[in-house]
Amino acid sequence: MTKTMQAAVLTAPGHFTLQTRPVPVPGPGEALIRVTRVGICGTDLHIFHGRYAADSLPMVPGHELAGRIAALGPGVTGLEVGAKAVVDMNIGCGHCYWCRRNEILNCPQMRQIGITADGAFAEYLLVPARLVLPAPERVPDAVLALTEPVACVVRAARKAQVGLGQSALVIGAGPVGNLHVQLLRLLGVAPILVSDLSPDRVAMAVAVGADRGISNPALLRAAVQEATEGRGADLVIESVGHPALYAEALTLMRRGGHLAAFGLTGPDAVLPLGILDTILHETSVKGSVAGMGQDMHDALTLLCHGRFDTSAFTRAAYPLEQIQQAFDSSPDRPADLKTQIVMA
Numbered sequence: 380m381t382k383t384m385q386a387a388v389l390t391a392p393g394h395f396t397l398q399t400r401p402v403p404v405p406g407p408g409e410a411l412i413r414v415t416r417v418g419i420c421g422t423d424l425h426i427f428h429g430r431y432a433a434d435s436l437p438m439v440p441g442h443e444l445a446g447r448i449a450a451l452g453p454g455v456t457g458l459e460v461g462a463k464a465v466v467d468m469n470i471g472c473g474h475c476y477w478c479r480r481n482e483i484l485n486c487p488q489m490r491q492i493g494i495t496a497d498g499a500f501a502e503y504l505l506v507p508a509r510l511v512l513p514a515p516e517r518v519p520d521a522v523l524a525l526t527e528p529v530a531c532v533v534r535a536a537r538k539a540q541v542g543l544g545q546s547a548l549v550i551g552a553g554p555v556g557n558l559h560v561q562l563l564r565l566l567g568v569a570p571i572l573v574s575d576l577s578p579d580r581v582a583m584a585v586a587v588g589a590d591r592g593i594s595n596p597a598l599l600r601a602a603v604q605e606a607t608e609g610r611g612a613d614l615v616i617e618s619v620g621h622p623a624l625y626a627e628a629l630t631l632m633r634r635g636g637h638l639a640a641f642g643l644t645g646p647d648a649v650l651p652l653g654i655l656d657t658i659l660h661e662t663s664v665k666g667s668v669a670g671m672g673q674d675m676h677d678a679l680t681l682l683c684h685g686r687f688d689t690s691a692f693t694r695a696a697y698p699l700e701q702i703q704q705a706f707d708s709s710p711d712r713p714a715d716l717k718t719q720i721v722m723a
């Protein structure tokens with residue numbers, strides 16, 4: 380008899396329906412994951428509100444997952460049924476130019492779990508086994524489910540080549556901005572400044588590692604100048620997604636500084652970056668998107684060794700049956716940086 384599972388299907392923007400579906404059976408090269416905990420991220424909220432991946436509906440979102448390996452398809456080696464695991468959400472073809480360079484989002488065949496393929500707001504999830512990262516038994520599922528968002532900031536820091544004694548400004552202290560701050564602290568960046576319109580979010584970022592927080596935009600420039608002896612920051616990370624903040628970021632970094640383009644804007648937004656200024660000041664701008672491959676491995680390692688304060692990310696939890704309520708109320712609790720769905 381076919382086993383069944385519950386899956387939360389986003390049938391239309393704003394509407395989840397719990398459906399009973401057959402538990403998938405792993406084929407060659409596949410792993411079946413029994414999902415235990417899944418985070419709701421900004422991208423999920425965009426999908427929920429019909430602002431992103433609307434073509435994928437109806438679909439099961441969810442990509443920030445922790446779980447256990449429930450079954451392995453024929454020929455899969457190196458993984459053990461029963462082990463805790465997290466999953467790299469980025470499915471590339473595995474052999475093209477971009478996949479070999481770990482630039483999977485540029486792969487012409489790229490799909491993403493929970494965005495263009497059914498995701499983890501379901502009791503079971505079928506994935507390519509090569510995307511499964513086994514995790515230690517001792518680490519709580521709530522912490523493991525943060526691997527994907529941490530991988531995003533790991534990738535951004537890697538692309539920015541930021542390190543010891545460099546200064547940084549993180550614009551935006553939302554969930555991801557908070558993780559940027561924590562990682563910069565781990566990397567020996569000093570001083571770290573953070574700005575957000577919400578004094579509570581600023582205070583939370585200061586509590587986990589920022590040296591100075593600014594919630595009044597009128598005071599930001601002076602704060603950056605003061606903290607960097609008038610030079611501007613070595614690195615500015617835009618972690619909000621507003622074109623005006625990108626423009627401001629260019630003026631808050633030092634000559635020869637680096638802008639990490641991270642917050643997602645609309646498709647037509649452009650940077651007001653002078654060519655001659657770029658040449659003469661050796662300015663650099665680098666985008667980074669998602670976290671994949673080594674980024675996931677590094678994020679998992681750091682989380683497993685307690686390098687991140689995850690308390691504000693793991694408090695708010697709802698059972699799968701209340702996923703609608705979890706999404707409806709997600710933006711209303713500023714003290715919680717994340718809401719997670721817990722499977723029975």
Ligand SMILES: NC(=O)c1ccc[n+]([C@@H]2O[C@H](COP(=O)([O-])OP(=O)(O)OC[C@H]3O[C@@H](n4cnc5c(N)ncnc54)[C@H](O)[C@@H]3O)[C@@H](O)[C@H]2O)c1
Nearest residue numbers: 421551553554555575576618619620641642643667668669
């Ligand atoms: N590039 C990537 O890999 C990647 C990965 C994850 C998220 N993102 C993007 O990063 C951004 C941040 O993600 P998040 O989940 O923290 O978003 P969020 O929307 O939850 O948080 C954004 C924060 O920015 C603050 N903010 C708004 N206007 C501001 C302003 N003028 N100055 C300073 N702060 C301001 C808000 O108060 C909020 O705390 C989003 O655009 C998201 O889409 C990118």
Ligand SMILES: [Zn+2]
Nearest residue numbers: 420421422443
């Ligand atoms: Zn996410």
Ligand SMILES: [Zn+2]
Nearest residue numbers: 472475478486
């Ligand atoms: Zn590829």
